[in-house]
Amino acid sequence: GDDPPPPAMKRERSNSLPNLAVDGGDMVQRMRQALRRRGLGEVDTVFDDGYVQSIMNRTKNGKQRTFEYSLDKLEASLRWRREYGAAEVTYQDVAQSLAPQHMIWHGFDSLGRPILYVKPSKMDLSTYNTENYLKAHVYLLERGISMIPKGETTFVLVADASGLGNKHTDLKLMRQLAHIATLAYPDRLGVLIVGPVNMIVRGIWTVVSRLVSATVSSKIRFVPSPRKAVSDMLRHGCQPPEW
Numbered sequence: 001g002d003d004p005p006p007p008a009m010k011r012e013r014s015n016s017l018p019n020l021a022v023d024g025g026d027m028v029q030r031m032r033q034a035l036r037r038r039g040l041g042e043v044d045t046v047f048d049d050g051y052v053q054s055i056m057n058r059t060k061n062g063k064q065r066t067f068e069y070s071l072d073k074l075e076a077s078l079r080w081r082r083e084y085g086a087a088e089v090t091y092q093d094v095a096q097s098l099a100p101q102h103m104i105w106h107g108f109d110s111l112g113r114p115i116l117y118v119k120p121s122k123m124d125l126s127t128y129n130t131e132n133y134l135k136a137h138v139y140l141l142e143r144g145i146s147m148i149p150k151g152e153t154t155f156v157l158v159a160d161a162s163g164l165g166n167k168h169t170d171l172k173l174m175r176q177l178a179h180i181a182t183l184a185y186p187d188r189l190g191v192l193i194v195g196p197v198n199m200i201v202r203g204i205w206t207v208v209s210r211l212v213s214a215t216v217s218s219k220i221r222f223v224p225s226p227r228k229a230v231s232d233m234l235r236h237g238c239q240p241p242e243w
Helices: 024-038 049-055 067-084 090-099 132-143 171-183 197-206 228-233
Strands: 103-108 114-118 157-160 191-194 220-222
Touching: 024 049, 024 067, 049 067, 067 171, 103 132, 103 228, 114 132, 132 171, 157 228, 171 197, 191 228
Parallel strands: 114 157, 157 191, 191 220
Antiparallel strands: 103 114
């Protein structure tokens, strides 16, 4: 079974604006037009219709998101990507961080979602740099999102914490990743599988749980064996990578 995480901090609930029902393609096109009027023409190449509609159809505080809330969320994502230059990050830019092959996209789950496997204990500490590591995550996210098939909008993340120690932990990076996941890649995470749970994992969760929404928290599974947990989700014939 899943291991229970430490309790997350409670958050104040914001007042929700009146609901606005989403009427399929018409509302998606209205959203695209609104983003273009805000000078974000790249919406037509960055977000497919399924993702835009998924953002609009989700709930906030138990109520469907309003059009304005969804518009602001998508605008924030596009502006961050533009300012950071997310689409321009190349493998050469982050080859140093990815060289140990401890962060890789490998296969799909039964729903067709691509799976990102990470094992922090295999990182090369002699070349570690926080900013380059952050850029490597952006590169991986951009590549992974391009692999999501039509009809799906999310990916799966599997974090193997075996061998994880204090020397592999960078809380500054964890905070930055939590911020980026919420701001730049909202609602992209389908499920995060983490295990085995140890004191380091619990310490990281204590920090990160304060930075992510209850919705994101609900997508995180703490398990004794991430390999076993993800194996039950894979497409027939697929296997996790051998580390």
